[in-house]
Amino acid sequence: MKVKPSMVDLVPYQPGKPIEEVKRELGLDEVIKLASNENPYGCSPDVEKAILDSFKNVAVYPDGYARVLREKTAAMLQVEEDQLIFGNGSDEVILILCRSVLTPEDNIVTAAPTFPQYRHNAVIEGTEVKEVPLKNGVHDLEAMLSAIDENTKMVFVCNPNNPTGTYVNDEEFKRFIRNVPEDVIVVSDEAYIEYVTASDYPDTLPLLQDYPNLVILRTFSKAYGLASLRVGYGVAHSDLIKAVDPGREPFNTNSMAQAAAAAALDDQQFIRDCQEKNAREMKKYETFCKENDFKYFPSQANFILMDLEKPGGEIFEYLLHKGFITRNGEALGYSSSVRITLGKPAQNDKIIAELTDWLA
Numbered sequence: 001m002k003v004k005p006s007m008v009d010l011v012p013y014q015p016g017k018p019i020e021e022v023k024r025e026l027g028l029d030e031v032i033k034l035a036s037n038e039n040p041y042g043c044s045p046d047v048e049k050a051i052l053d054s055f056k057n058v059a060v061y062p063d064g065y066a067r068v069l070r071e072k073t074a075a076m077l078q079v080e081e082d083q084l085i086f087g088n089g090s091d092e093v094i095l096i097l098c099r100s101v102l103t104p105e106d107n108i109v110t111a112a113p114t115f116p117q118y119r120h121n122a123v124i125e126g127t128e129v130k131e132v133p134l135k136n137g138v139h140d141l142e143a144m145l146s147a148i149d150e151n152t153k154m155v156f157v158c159n160p161n162n163p164t165g166t167y168v169n170d171e172e173f174k175r176f177i178r179n180v181p182e183d184v185i186v187v188s189d190e191a192y193i194e195y196v197t198a199s200d201y202p203d204t205l206p207l208l209q210d211y212p213n214l215v216i217l218r219t220f221s222k223a224y225g226l227a228s229l230r231v232g233y234g235v236a237h238s239d240l241i242k243a244v245d246p247g248r249e250p251f252n253t254n255s256m257a258q259a260a261a262a263a264a265l266d267d268q269q270f271i272r273d274c275q276e277k278n279a280r281e282m283k284k285y286e287t288f289c290k291e292n293d294f295k296y297f298p299s300q301a302n303f304i305l306m307d308l309e310k311p312g313g314e315i316f317e318y319l320l321h322k323g324f325i326t327r328n329g330e331a332l333g334y335s336s337s338v339r340i341t342l343g344k345p346a347q348n349d350k351i352i353a354e355l356t357d358w359l360a
């Protein structure tokens, strides 16, 4: 059996360690996973009923066009319904974009380190990936512009960036997209937008009017708390959506996921509460870093990457033995750092106390 050459050196996505595995290995009663930026407060209480209601149709294929969810999402964003494409997570929208647009003659431009799925899907298409190092943890948009050449088909801006939590502001993003050739697709991955509190974070939706090459990615997996159901979407000019939609599987988002996402959208108070709690908890980690002189990237997301001046693997193991699964910075390009998804207040307090104890 032979896979295509571009697949040969690829490994599957490495998810955070599963909770049950850690419990068993370490004999712990309680293990908290703060490794994948899920919402520690779960999801809106309205979601459960929506899922149970949708269960009566479990034997029937889902609505491949996701009409109800599409209407609600379009109304909320004030875009046309044909400007949306739904995916089995925004991961799948990235996949659809890559399979629809990229060939082995092309390249894409991304930051590094950033969310690994841009590279992964481009590599499968045999496409070259031009990686531009972050500058102080932030996308170096000037250098990314310079990296664009006549074979560039797509450029990815992860905003806020995973794994650093940093963002590019409105002015920087506008200057960037103004200078990107119009036949190059600009993807603004806004997976963490619900957590953003910075007033100069770019408002990209109005830019869709002027930039038919802009794709905005959003997801229900993070603040909306529906990671297990897999729903995300892209917003773009209707011509772009129409062009890539044949690259989507017919029933790619399931009925329960669609129902849950629609109910979750209706509960914006839940989102506001989570944003507020997240901002409050973020301050605790920032204070911890400042008091101990540790470097960290100021984060607009629901995670923080902190340089604790010890091998990332050691920090990871220490916290693991205390019952917290985090992300080893070594795997993210920051060898003496750890990335922690913000948990509930008591969980964050415990982590900070444990780290203070250990590092003192």
Ligand SMILES: *Cc1c(COP(=O)(O)O)cnc(C)c1O
Pocket: 037, 088, 089, 090, 091, 092, 115, 158, 161, 162, 189, 191, 218, 219, 220, 221, 227, 230, 231, 232
């Ligand atoms: C988590 C994440 C996604 C993927 O989200 P899904 O919708 O669950 O596929 C996309 N982009 C970034 C930057 C993320 O961190």
